[in-house]
Amino acid sequence: MAVSYLDYTSPTIQFTYDLSNNLFFKKDARNYINGLSINQLNTLGNVSLLDIFLSTGNVVEPHIHQNATxxxxxxxxxxxxxxxxxxxxxxxxxxxxxxxxANVPQGWWHYEIASVDNTHLLAIFDAPVPEFIGGSDLLRLTPASVFAHTYCLNEAQVKETLAPITQTVVIGPPNDCHAQQVQDKGSARSPYPNHAYFSQPYGSTTYQHPDRPQHQMPVIGNGWGYR
Incomplete structure (x- = not known):
């Protein structure tokens, strides 16, 4: 346990907080995340959390927390x-x-997918402000030429595939994404073949993005490290 040097007699000391006052990210009314770190509640110490609400098939995008379990x-x-x-x-x-x-060790690549509507998750971290690296940022900020050269891929196809990712996604798929069934001869498969979690065969779905205007992800000045 870390030694605390807080002045617990100070008028600025905080013991309670309403998470609804710190919206971290909102996709829509059923898919959003509220956050709490030491920046909102100064007596927290070495802990923080995300309050996550998801509807069926929505994903907290693949990411890592390099400083927190x-x-x-x-x-x-x-x-x-x-x-x-x-x-x-x-x-x-x-x-x-x-x-x-479910426990995710520090720095491990992970993601969460809602199996039903009205899913409510609490993500608890052993850091006062957990750092974050999102898969969408890795994909959009790495040049297509690097992916193509490193993995022996077609650069034009890589660039075309990744072009719609213009911002940090956080909760996917984006609202302006249109799902279309893949036209192939294979059977539809769930991404989790041993479990029937979803009403749709997500494994057989391709998300195709039309030309869409760029829109800014809300930047919350709470020190979370999400941009």
Missing amino acids: ELVYCISGSAVVSIVNPFTKELLNFPIQPGQV
Whole structure:
């Protein structure tokens, strides 16, 4: 436990906070995240959290927290927490329901997908302000030529595929995304073939973005590190 040097007699000391006053990101009325860090509640110490609300199929985008472990607790609904184990090179999928948790070690690549509507998750971090690197930022900021050269890909196709990613996504798919069924001879597959989590065959869906105007993601001046 870290030693606290707070002056607990100060009139600025805080012991309570309403998370609804700190909207971190909002996709729509059913998909949004409220945040709490030491910047909102100065007595927190080495802990912080995200209060996450999702509807079916919505995803907290693939990302890492390079300075914090994340404990994901399901309050209501259900979700799948997916983690890439960097040691075994395996993708691990953990379905959680109310009262269940999934733990994401510090710096591990992970994401969460809601299995039903009205899913409510609480993500708890062992850092006063968890840092964040989103997959959308890695994809949009890395030149297509680097991906193409490194992985022996067609640069034009890489550039065309990634061009619609113009900002940090946070909760996907974006509102202006249009889902279309892939026209192929294969059967529709869930991304989790051993579990029927979704009413739609997400594994057989391609998200195609039309030309869309760029819009700014809200930047909350709370020190979360999301931009």
